[in-house]
Amino acid sequence: MKITIKDVAREANVSIATVSRVLNGTGKVNKKTKEQVLKAVKKLGYKTSTIPLAQDLKIIGILVPDLFAYHYSEIIEGATETLRKNGYGSIIATFNGRILEEEVAIEYFFTRRVYGVIVCTSEEDDEKLRRLLDIAIPVVTVDRENTDFRFDSVNIDNYLGGKMVAKYLLSKGHKKFLHITGDIDLYSIRYRRDGFKYQIEKSGGRVNVLESSFTTGTTYKKLKEYIRKNGVDFTAIFTSDDLIALETLKVLYDEGIKVPDDVSVMGFDDGYMAQFSIPPLTTVKQPRKEMGKMAARLLIDRLNPEKRNSVVRKMMMSLEIVERESVKNIER
DSSP, X not given: OOOOHHHXXXXXXXXXXXXXXXXXXXXXOOHHHHHHHHHHHHHHTOOOOOSOOHHHHOEEEEEEXXXXXXXXXXXXXXXXXXXHHTTOEEEEEEOTTXXXXXXXXXXXXXXXXXXXXEEOOOSOOHHHHHHHHHTTOOEEEESOOOOSSOOEEEEEOHHHHHHHHHHHHHHTTOOEEEEEESOTTSHHHHHHHHHHHHHHHHTTOEEXXXXXXXXXXXXXXXXXXXXXXXXXXXXXEEESSHHHHHHHHHHHHHTTOOTTTTOEEEOSBOOTTGGGSSSOOBEEEOOHHHHHHHHHHHHHHHTSGGGTTSOOOEEEEOOEEEOOSSOOOTTO
16 A cells, blocks of 8 residues: 555654655754654655655646536636746646545655645635745736635636626526536535626516536536426526537527527637637637636746745635626517
């Protein structure tokens, strides 16, 4: 069985952060504790990475849930492009939404002695990330709910995004809506839903919410069932993202419901496929690549010793509506 840094910490009766400080030679550790850690390392036969240290390679760790579709891959593209231009390399780790795999990835960054970490997670993992801060590894979070911890962050205002969609569809004369969500445990999906509902109801409109998920085929099945049970009791559909919008368009096509003549459809993200759907999808553009670039710039800036303890920066990137052909003005 492979010995991990967690095993060393348990054997030495210290924290993982303390083991990392001893092995990396960073931070203050008293002589007795240092001896405990080194004794545990020797006893367990723990091996640190044979990869050259980040002090030589200037490596930044990037942690994302997955590389499915386009969202996180475009954030990574922006981040690595900026890091590369500034002389930094990167290690990318995914954890597929599993907390255990996320812990393994964070430990991987510990042992590789990364300069800093860019984290794209939607789970409540503050305590895990604080371990990085404990050993003076700067952290920048992207597309993650803001908390009280001292992380620099890059986000969009998902609540405002939901309100933007509502105002746009209301301006086209729509009053009856169906909102199809992605995985509701994600804060961004909840905020888009809440902003959309608030604005619709404030304006006297009616909105029903159909909870779906990002699992392929789920929206297709659930929307089919909804229409069979309730009929078409809406003139416009807003989906949590463009992938769900694509499944929505397929259902409407199969049911003989014309878009946008019978029902308007609006997505969120402006993924690369939105312009190629039939009809081309009206959506909200989320600046994923720019978010990655901004995260990298914040991290590089934070690595400046003079700014290591400066005020925490929480950056909000702007959103814009991209008009195509899937929404009809029914006031005309």
